[in-house]
Amino acid sequence: MRNALAVLAVTAATAALSPAASFPAAAEPGRLTWGKCADKEFPAPTECATLDVPVNWAEPGGRKIRLELARLPATEPARRIGSILSIPGGPGGDGITDVKAAHHLKDLGSRFDLVFYRPRTKLWHTNMPKVCWKPGTELEDPPSRKRYAAQTAALTKAFRACQKADATGLFAHVDSMAMARDMEAIREALGEERLSLLASSYGGVPAVAYSRLFPQRIRALYADGVINQTAGFDDQVLRFHAVFEEKFEEFVTWCADTPDCALHGEDAEAVWRAFVRKADRKPIPATSPMFGKGEMTGWMLRQFAFPALPGENHKSWLVFAQSLDKARRGDGSGFGTWVITNTRLWSAPGLLAMSCGDGRGFTGYDNLRTYRRAAEKAMPNLGSTRFDGLGCAGWPLKVVNPPRPLPADALPPTLGVGSAYTDVATTRTLTDMIPGSVTVTYEGPGHVMWATGQKCVIGHMTAYLTDLKLPPPDTTCPAE
Numbered sequence: 001m002r003n004a005l006a007v008l009a010v011t012a013a014t015a016a017l018s019p020a021a022s023f024p025a026a027a028e029p030g031r032l033t034w035g036k037c038a039d040k041e042f043p044a045p046t047e048c049a050t051l052d053v054p055v056n057w058a059e060p061g062g063r064k065i066r067l068e069l070a071r072l073p074a075t076e077p078a079r080r081i082g083s084i085l086s087i088p089g090g091p092g093g094d095g096i097t098d099v100k101a102a103h104h105l106k107d108l109g110s111r112f113d114l115v116f117y118r119p120r121t122k123l124w125h126t127n128m129p130k131v132c133w134k135p136g137t138e139l140e141d142p143p144s145r146k147r148y149a150a151q152t153a154a155l156t157k158a159f160r161a162c163q164k165a166d167a168t169g170l171f172a173h174v175d176s177m178a179m180a181r182d183m184e185a186i187r188e189a190l191g192e193e194r195l196s197l198l199a200s201s202y203g204g205v206p207a208v209a210y211s212r213l214f215p216q217r218i219r220a221l222y223a224d225g226v227i228n229q230t231a232g233f234d235d236q237v238l239r240f241h242a243v244f245e246e247k248f249e250e251f252v253t254w255c256a257d258t259p260d261c262a263l264h265g266e267d268a269e270a271v272w273r274a275f276v277r278k279a280d281r282k283p284i285p286a287t288s289p290m291f292g293k294g295e296m297t298g299w300m301l302r303q304f305a306f307p308a309l310p311g312e313n314h315k316s317w318l319v320f321a322q323s324l325d326k327a328r329r330g331d332g333s334g335f336g337t338w339v340i341t342n343t344r345l346w347s348a349p350g351l352l353a354m355s356c357g358d359g360r361g362f363t364g365y366d367n368l369r370t371y372r373r374a375a376e377k378a379m380p381n382l383g384s385t386r387f388d389g390l391g392c393a394g395w396p397l398k399v400v401n402p403p404r405p406l407p408a409d410a411l412p413p414t415l416g417v418g419s420a421y422t423d424v425a426t427t428r429t430l431t432d433m434i435p436g437s438v439t440v441t442y443e444g445p446g447h448v449m450w451a452t453g454q455k456c457v458i459g460h461m462t463a464y465l466t467d468l469k470l471p472p473p474d475t476t477c478p479a480e
Contacts, residue, residue, distance in 0.1 A: 030051075030185070030188065030189055031189055032049040032050075032051060032069065032189045032190065033049055034047040034048070034049045034071065035047065035048060035049065036048070037070060041100065042070060042099055042100065043072070043099070043100065043102065043103065045072070045073065046070050046071070046072055046099055047070070047071050047072075047073065048068065048069065048070050048071075049068075049069045049070075049071075050066050050067065050068055050069065051066070051067045051069060051185060051186060051189050052064040052065070052066050052067075053065060053067060053120075053181075053182050053185050055168070055169040055170060055173055056169065056172075056173050056178075057173075057178060057181045063169050065120055065123055065168075065170070067117055067118060067119070067120070067123075067182060067186070068096055068117065068118040069096070069115060069116065069117040069118075069186070070096050070099045070115075070116045070117070071083075071113050071114060071115045071116070072099065072102055072109055072113065072114040073113050074109065074110060074111055074112055074113050075109055075110045076110045076111060079110070079111055080111060080112070080113070081111045081112055081196075081466065082112060082113070082192055082194070082195070082196060082219065083112060083113040083114075083115050083187075083190050083192050083195060083196070084108065084112045084113070084114050084115065084195075084196045084197070084198055084465060085115045085117070085183065085186060085187070085195050085196070085197055085198065086098055086114070086115065086116045086117075086198045086200070086203075087119075087179075087183070087197060087198065087199045087200065087203035087204075087206055087207050088116075088119060088122075088200060088201075088203050089200045089201025089202040089203045089204075089225075089448065090121060090122070090125075090201070090202050090203075090354070091119075091121040091174070091176075091202050091205075091354040091355050092121045092122055092124070092125035092351070092354050093119075093121075093122065093200075093201075093202075093203075094118055094122045095116050095117050095118055095119055095122070095203075096116050096117055096118040097116075098116050098200075098451065099114070099116045101450075101451045101452075101453075102114050102116075104450060104451070104452075104453040104458055105450065105458065105462075107458075107462045107466075108461070108462050108465060108466065111466055112196065112465070112466075113190075115186070115190065117186065119179055119182065119206075120170060120173070120174055120178060120179060120182060121174050121179065121354045123168075123170065124168065124170040124171070124174045124350070124353070124354065125350075125351075125354070127168055127170075128162070128166070128168075128170075128171075128350040129162065129165035129166060129167070129350075130165075131161050131162055131165045132162035132165065132166070132171075132348065132349050132350025132351075132353070133348050133350055133351075134158070134348065134349075135158075135291070135344045135345070135347040135348050136154055136155040136157065136158025136159070136347045136348070136349055136391075136394065137151055137154035137155055137158070137347050138343075138344075138347075139151070139300075139343050139344075139346060139347045139387060139390055139391065140297065140299065141297075141299040141372070141384060141385040141390075142365075142368070142390075145365045148365045148368060148393075149365075151390065151393075151394075152393045152394045153394070154394070155347060155349070155352075155391060155393065155394025155395075156394040156395075156396050157394075158347070158349040158394070159349045159352075159353070159394055159395060159396050160396055161349070162349040162350055162353065163396075171350075171353055172357075172397055174353055174354045174357070175354075175355075175356075175357030175358055175400050175401045176205040176206040176208070176209040176229070176355075176357075176358050176401050177209050177213075177357070177400050177401040178400075179206035179209065180206050180209035180210040180212075180213050180214070181213070183195075183206065183210050184210070184213070184214055184217065187214075187217060193217075194216075194217050194218060194219040195217060195218060195219060196218075196219045196220040196221075196222075196465050197210070197218060197220070197221045197222065198222050198224070198450070198465075199221065199222065199223045199224065199226055200224050200225065200226070200448045200450075200451065201224070201225050201226060201447065201448055202226075202227070202355070203226065204223050204226025204227055204228070204229070204427075204430065205226075205227065205229045205355075205358055205401075207221060207223065207226070208228070208229050208230060208406065208430070209401055211406055211407070211411055212404075212406060212407065215407050215410040215411050216410070218411060218412060219412065220412055220414075220415075220464065220465055220468060221411070221412065221414045221415075222414070222415050222416075222417075222450075222461055222464060222465060223414060223415070223416045223417070223427055223430060223431065224416075224417045224418075224427075224448050224449055224450055224451075224457075224461075225417070225418050225419065225422070225423040225427060225447045225448050225449070226416070226418075226423070226426065226427050226430060227240070227423075227426045227427075227430075228426055228427075228429040228430035228433070229358060229359070229401075229403055230403050230404060230405060230406055230430070230433065231403065231429055232359070232403040233359065233360050233386070233388065233389065233403075234367075234370075234371050234374075234386075234389070235429070236426050236429070237386045237388070237389075238371075238374060238375060238378060239425040239426050239429065240422065240423065240425065240426055241375065241379055241382060241383065241386075242378055242379060242425070243308065243420075243421065243422060243423075243425060244306065244308045244379070244382055245378070245379040245380075245381060245382050245383070247306075247308040247309075247310075247421065248269075248272075248306055248308075248381050248382060249269075249381075250310075251268070251306070251310070251317050251320070252267075252268045252269045254310070254314065254317060255268040255317070255321055256268070258314070260318060261317070261318065261321045262318075262321040262322045262324070262325040263321050263324065263325060268321070268324075269381065271324065271328065272324065272381060273380075273381065274328075275298075275301075275324060275327065275328045276298035276301050276302055277298060278298070278328075279296060279297055279298040279301055280297055280298035280299065283295035283296055283297045284296045284301075284327055284330070284332040284335075285330075285332055286332035286333060286335060286336025286339065286340055287333070287336045287337075287340070288336055288337055288340035288341040288344065289337060289341070290341050290344070290345075291340060291341060291344045294336070294340040294343075294344075296327075296332055296335060296336065296339050296340060299384050299385065300339050300340075300343050301335065301339060302381075302382050302383070302384045303339075303342075303343070303382075303384060303386075303387050304335075304338055304339045304342045304343065305320070305323075305324075305335050305338070305339055306320060306382060307319075307320055308421060308422060309421055309422075309445040309446075310445070319334065322334060323335050342387075343387065346387045346388060346390075346391045347390075347391050352388075352391045352392055352395070355388070355392065356391075356392035356395035356397075356399070357395070357397065357398075357399055357400050357401055358399070358401045358402075359399045359401065359402040359403050360388050360389065360391075360392040361388075361389055361390075361391070361392025361393040361394070361395050361399075362389040362390065362392075362393045363393075367389075368385055368389065368390075368393075371385065371386065371389065372384065372385045406433055406434070408433050408434045408435065409435065411434050412434075412468070413434060413435065413436030413437045413438070413468075413470055414430070414431050414434045414437040414438075415431070415437070415438060415439075415440070415460065415461065415464040415465075415470055415471075416428060416430060416431035416437065416438070416439035416440070417439065417440045417442060417449050417450075417457050417460070417461070417477075418439065418440075418441065418442065419441075419442045419444065419445060419446050419447060419449070420441050420442065420443050420444075421444070421445040421446070422445070422446075422447055423447060424439065424441045424442070427439055436470070437470070438470045438471055438472070438473055438475065440457060440460055440471060440475045440476065440477055441474075441475070441476045441477070442454060442456075442457055442476075442477045442479070443476055443477065443478050443479050444478070444479025444480065445479070449477075454477065454480050455480060456477035456478065456480070457477050460475065460477070
């Protein structure tokens with residue numbers, strides 16, 4: 001995460017905002033002129049181009065931003081099928097750098113142009129005013145309507161200050177609906193009748209928005225570790241965190257069987273519960289390198305302290321147990337960097353702006369209480385009010401991309417992939433909506449399997465995107 005940001009002024013109504021001036025400019029509007037990439041780290045024979053699109057798609061003749069693209073042309077042009085557009089996660093991920101992971105997709109790259117791009121969310125992330133990084137408030141799980149209203153008002157004030165300082169015009173237009181219209185502009189500029197989409201992580205949300213707007217333009221959709229925004233964020237975060245709860249129970253069993261665990265010989269679950277209850281009554285002092293001194297409440301710890309992935313040789317769980325042992329004695333240094341930094345960043349208006357327009361916030365205190373009850377019932381160790389819902393509750397603008405149904409019957413059968421440790425449950429809720437679709441479960445840890453080169457997953461991905469051939473239902477891939 002950046003500590004210092006530059007403010008890029010837009011000096012003319014039609015000026016194109018771009019984070020770099022080294023990409024070849026389009027010869028004419030709406031067209032792509034592919035040329036040599038300035039980044040020497042991109043694998044040969046990567047080509048780069050730019051495309052100007054409106055900041056506000058409701059005003060197509062107004063201010064523009066410049067999207068940067070990179071592609072690896074199909075290595076067997078005589079057998080070329082079309083283009084695969086990779087949609088990065090985040091939101092705010094720099095999708096163009098994913099071209100460096102394209103060596104995992106050698107077989108796909110023989111039949112397809114692999115296209116990667118730097119989305120408007122990354123453009124905003126790079127150029128947002130410094131005030132947009134300032135936390136709007138000290139996030140808490142509000143115990144009353146009054147406290148909820150005060151926290152929401154503070155966040156709204158921070159959003160307004162960020163919007164006022166914004167010289168790019170992007171603050172109000174970094175939702176997934178705007179990204180979907182950018183994707184359609186890319187398709188037109190590529191000259192493709194239909195696109196094959198590769199959606200990673202939060203990239204599933206703009207992929208779903210594109211599916212609503214342009215279902216006839218989708219040849220195939222591969223969804224890797226995504227969430228199903230159509231079901232709403234309450235549903236998806238509950239499903240995601242339920243997996244964390246399962247992993248916490250595994251941690252407790254592992255600790256009881258592992259002499260090296262700092263809590264070995266104790267009931268680790270009871271230690272954790274007593275600790276977070278005490279922290280809710282008397283917060284634990286800790287420090288974040290980005291934000292300095294702070295205090296950790298039990299709510300903050302339930303949200304951010306536990307690592308679901310055990311790590312190589314269970315290193316992450318060993319560190320967690322050591323940190324918990326120290327923290328219950330008053331030394332929160334093992335948790336401070338991660339817990340305090342994340343809690344503060346999730347009230348930074350510039351970061352929240354990239355997803356609040358997708359309907360991520362609570363709609364009111366009653367919504368919060370309903371979610372809290374469901375979370376605490378389903379997840380006795382980790383369940384609590386979700387931080388993203390609190391942050392986006394103060395969003396001052398219209399939610400332009402609210403959760404709503406898909407035209408599922410108009411979409412091609414989809415291939416989903418997710419890790420059993422994290423996101424297969426959320427990915428499956430999306431593919432289950434689309435007739436004929438399949439979700440593959442990767443039985444190990446990780447996130448966005450294609451980018452880490454998981455061979456079994458990439459094999460199914462290649463067969464699907466090349467021949468539209470799906471594996472059987474309930475297919476699994478072993479941990480590699």
